[in-house]
Amino acid sequence: MQSYGSPDTTYGWWAGNSGVANRSGSFIAAHAAHAGLMMFWAGAFTLFELARYNTAIPMGEQGLIVLPHLAGLGIGLNEAGEISNTEPYIATAAFHMVSSAVLGAAGFWHLFRCPKDLSAAEGRAQKFDFDWKDPGKLTFILGHHLIFLGLGAIAFVEWAKRHGIYDAATGMVRTVEPNIDLNMVWGYQTNFLSITSLEDIMGGHAVLAFALISGGAWHIATKPFGIFKKVLIYSGEAVLSYSLAGLSLMGFVTALWCSVNTTIYPTELYGDVLKLSFGVAPYFKDSISIGTDLYTSRAWLANTHLFLAFFFLQGHLWHALRSMGFDFKKVSEAFENLESTRVSA
Template sequence: MQAIAEPNLIPEPDKPNSEYGWWAGNARFTELSGRILGAHVAHAGLIVLWAGAMTLFELSNFNPELPMYDQGLILLPHLASLGLGVGQGGQIVDTYPYFAIGVVHLISSAVLGAGGLYHSLLGPKVLPQNNTFFGSFGYDWEDKDKMTTIIGIHLLLLGLGAWLLVAKAVFWGGLYDPHVADVRVISEPTLNPGRIFSYLLPVRGPEGMAAVDNLEDVIGGHIYVGLLCILGGFLAYLLLSLLLWGPNECCFGRGEAYLFLHLGRSGLHGFLAAYFV
């Protein structure tokens, strides 16, 4: 009797003519760079929409007579930690910055949502690759130069984000320090690499990075994180494309490999955050 092969239920994204159901997620768009862009932009819009809406919701229920930790707030304490609207003794004296931030996030989410809809429904399914500005956004999974360039750009943006917090702490009004119950400028951030990187070693005990107890070390750590990310961004092409990776490595040319790596890293970050918290 001839055996009947079982149907292959695993999607094969490397076949451009394959058809997938909705359950396959972004695997349907492996060869459709324009649609992947639409999904990413729309996802960013949803995140920003939640941040703006939740900020305004918390603000509408905020009671300045009670401490924030007694009100079940999520976002307002983070905004207060940046020194926004905080007076002496840690008292909230001005809620307008929170309102403005929430509204800006709502407007930004509308722009991102429109961009996501355009690239998901109306824009080109595959982004063009040419020498124009818009052509620079096109890519091929097998193009090592473009893949490492994308990684480098992400690292640069992460580094600049870390340095924005440094600028806020050192130049733009400072941060709220719970030790003194007031907002203060961090004029002397810790620059000693031995002290900063010791938080990654067992010398700090089981708490690790959670053992940080002063803003000088927090800002000093962000200085080094930003520096490493920016240097990594500039060196991404050299290190990844020329030194570490061969032309036939598994990651290049397979969108699933990139997805696997990113999901694995996200899971690791989640476990690290849970441990330190």
């Protein structure tokens, strides 16, 4: 947290990050608890959508956001692309609910039974103690995150190879062998919206997995050097701003891709493609009407990602400026002084 040079700066209860800003052990507790909340939402919302799912209405027209993703993975679908077996969905929801309980318990365990500061921990856990001003330790922890992300990408590729995913072109679930071609992957950097091949998509994830795991190993084994050490700011505010910038970028890209791509987001699962409209703010609008006050799954997903990405961007700018020492309190003070000057004049 930005203290503006004053070690006695305190924050209210609403500034949740302040409670873990300088406590690496409490930071892990918060991470585990947040992961538990996300798991709980995923499991609970899967059951909620499953309870209201109607096979007589196209899935994309029911405003669902979790079931289409699971269906896209080829789970419980019949030849017509409809959910015919709900047991895998219930099992998936139960797995997430149980995992949320385990993660929640882990959060409490780290909060009440473990050291607030990992420098006092025993064994390998001590290696994950960090200081926001220590770039070497921050990049060491970043490396582990990248490796886990890479393993997740590998799991997706292996699922597509062995189990199969839904193919909008054929209207059925089929196995997909990744097309690992670096030229192909690089060529999609500027025209990724035109992707129509599941093989290319899986190939991109395979290349991404390799890059993530390699990058993770690199960050674990090395420390920042050169321009990265001189230009980047290393503080809690700065790292948070970098994270929010990444989330914002992914949110904007996902919103745009979801709005028009029908290969990963099939029309039978998410509804028809969207068109961009402008009101108080830009938003994606259904290209066909499915009823009063009703929206397709594609509209819900695209707009949610668009609006969240916008607010993440604002958060990035806020924390980036604070990390550079900008004091937002001076803005209100400047307006107050301006008003006082006008009154006295």
